[in-house]
Amino acid sequence: MRHTFLFFLIITLSLVSCRKDFDTIPSKGQLEFSKSTVYLDTVFTNVGSSTYMLKVYNRSSDDITIPSIALGKGANSKYRLMVDGMTGQDGNDPDNIGDGKFFENVELLAHDSLFVFIEETADIADANPADMLYTDQILFDSGSLQQKVDLVTLIQDAVFLYPERTPDGNGGYIYEHLQIGSDPGNTIYGFFLSHTDPINGDELHFTKDKPYVIYGYAAVPPNETLIIDKGARIHFHDQAGIIVANTGSIQVNGEASATDALENEVIFEGDRLEPGFSDTPGQWGTILLTQGSTNNIFNHATIKNSSVGIFIQGQDATTVQIKNTKIYNSANVGILARTGKVSGENIVINKAGQFALACTLGGSYDFKHCTFTNYWTGSSRQSPAVLLDNTFNDGTTLFVADLVQANFANCIIFGSNNIEIGLNKNALEDFNYNIHHCLIRFNDSGNQFSSNPLYDFADTPANPNNNVISYYLTFNDPKFKNTAKNDLHIQTGSAAIGKGDTAIVVPTDADGKPRTASPPDVGAYIVTP
Structure with missing residues (x-):
């Protein structure tokens, strides 16, 4: 029987090996x-x-x-x-x-x-x-x-901005780098923008005439200002970004747009323009405001798909002005500040791998009519949407600084986690915050924060008129239009309607629409049908 099987197997293999291609x-x-x-x-x-x-x-x-x-x-x-x-x-x-x-x-x-x-x-x-x-x-x-x-x-057509390269004598090239801080060995692939570049002309004035494509980090030199006109489009290659040097400035001069094309908005995003990359986090680095940068302004800007949207490393005596600005799909943090000074109105942040807003190592912050949310879906997220912290640990040393103030008025702090605000106080320095007329998701079902006075969100002289969500019910749902698509407009039935403080009102919302209701809606947008 065994020999019979082998015979048929050999015959079958022979037929297969002799088989010609299919006729077509x-x-x-x-x-x-x-x-x-x-x-x-x-x-x-x-x-x-x-x-x-x-x-x-x-x-x-x-x-x-x-x-x-x-x-x-x-x-x-x-x-x-x-x-x-x-x-x-x-x-x-x-x-x-x-x-x-x-x-x-x-x-x-x-x-x-x-x-x-x-x-x-x-x-x-x-x-x-x-x-x-x-x-x-x-x-x-x-x-x-x-x-x-x-x-x-x-x-x-586009304006390309990139580090220069020079031959190294061995068939390769040496690329331009920027020194970060006082350590000569701490460098980054980048270059300084110039008023008189032989190819691009004035690189410190971005217009809407052509898109800008940046490779590496484009740095604003000391005592110079990068001016960005309304309607400008800035695209970053992988690991690229903008650095504003000590005594340098950035002024983003967007305006409200009349159409969905956002014709007057200034948009910062990656250089991968295929639809599959439209909401992919971490395609580029950050807009870095270094220690000592000054008079930095962002108005009607959209910052999307970065690692960190805006990174603020301390300030001089001036305050970073951020108004009507949306930051989406940050791989790590939407706005990260260390001893920053920030004044924010109508800021909208959504989808960050860690924090939408992280105010660390103290600083001074004043936010009005902002929507800080985190509906991140890229991975499991343990961190809250908003963090206030008067410390910073670099891995070897714990630094502590005064949180001079952290004011949140008429804001929404929300997201997909039960606890969407985190407070970390070191008693060695001040920790001052004032949250009022805000809609916050804080579902402490396990009572882990019940004995911590920092999380006493009851109406008190220090924190009047908080509207805190201690459990999730439809009547205190902000009813955002579409968090998956970063549409944080509130709709009819939202718990944010008419809950604001009439004494603190930003005249227009993030779309440029007038706030006429009294009391006003909280968050960056007025209610839409």
């Missing part, structure tokens, strides 16, 4: 596609696109051969393809490996599919001047059986 018939023009048009997302001139995918289906019962797959603009096309791992043939010599422009006799089995991967390499000069689009087609077969898939890319 030419395509009949009945291919189906996952998309009729492939929109490759916006790219900057001189920067190639990411790779996009098209799936091609053979729904028939026949094994087919597609006689040709080619780009409409042929060898001159600024797109290139890869079909099921193949780069194609030279159109004039099928024996030569191609560059993704032409493919011949591509087999596709019955009820099967193949993948076409698409990249774009066009420059601004290749785009249509009327709409800045670069287009082409993928042509499947020819003549009466030809089928087409359109390719469309929006190309933007």
Whole structure:
């Protein structure tokens, strides 16, 4: 019996090893596609696109051969393809490996599919001047059986800011770095902005004429001011950001916008513009206000997808002014301050890996009509949305400084955790805070904070008129419109409606709409239907 089995096994293997490829018939023009048009997302001139995918289906019962797959603009096309791992043939010599422009006799089995991967390499000069689009087609077969898939890319001209490089004499380069602090060995990949750059001109004045793409850290020199006009768009490459040096300043001069395009807002985000990266945290570094920077202003700015939105490392005698500013999807912290001085109005922060707002090592803070929330979903989050702390531990030393003041008036402090405010006091220094007319999520179901006087949120002379959520019920729900999409507008039925202090009112909300209700709604937005 054993010998009989081996005999049949040998015969079977012999038949399989001698089997020829499937017989195929030419395509009949009945291919189906996952998309009729492939929109490759916006790219900057001189920067190639990411790779996009098209799936091609053979729904028939026949094994087919597609006689040709080619780009409409042929060898001159600024797109290139890869079909099921193949780069194609030279159109004039099928024996030569191609560059993704032409493919011949591509087999596709019955009820099967193949993948076409698409990249774009066009420059601004290749785009249509009327709409800045670069287009082409993928042509499947020819003549009466030809089928087409359109390719469309929006190309933007941009101002590129990056560290200089010089040859090192060994075939490589030495890249420009910035020294951080007094230690010469503490450097970061970056460069100083200049008024007289030979290519970009005045780099200390960002306009809305072109987007800005920053590689490394762009530093504002001492005694200089980076002015950013309304409507400007600033994009950061991986681990890039802005540093404001000692005695330097940044002034972000956005204004309220009339449409969802946020035409007057100043937007800081990463340089990956594909839809899949629109809400991905940690794509770039931070806007760093170093010790001694001065007269820093943010108005109508959106800061998204950074590691830390704004990092404040102490101040001079001036106060950082942050108004009508939204900070979303920070991998670590939305606003991180160490001995900072901040005045904030209509600030909206959501989705941070740790804290929406962290006021550490003391400082002085005054927030009115702000919405500090944290509906982070990237991982498990233990930290509260807002932290007040008069200490900082660098891993070896505990530093302590006065929390001179931390005022929260007409604010919302909320999120997906039960406890969304954290207070950490070291008795060696002052710890002063005043929270009033605020809606706070504080569900101390385990009574772990019941004996801690810092968390006595009852109406007292020090903390009057708090509206604290001790348990989660619908009647004290802020009813945000869509926390998953960072839409923190409050809706009808919100517990934030009409709970504000009439003596402390910011005249307009974060959208520029007038606050006319008395008492006002708490948080950064007035109620919307």
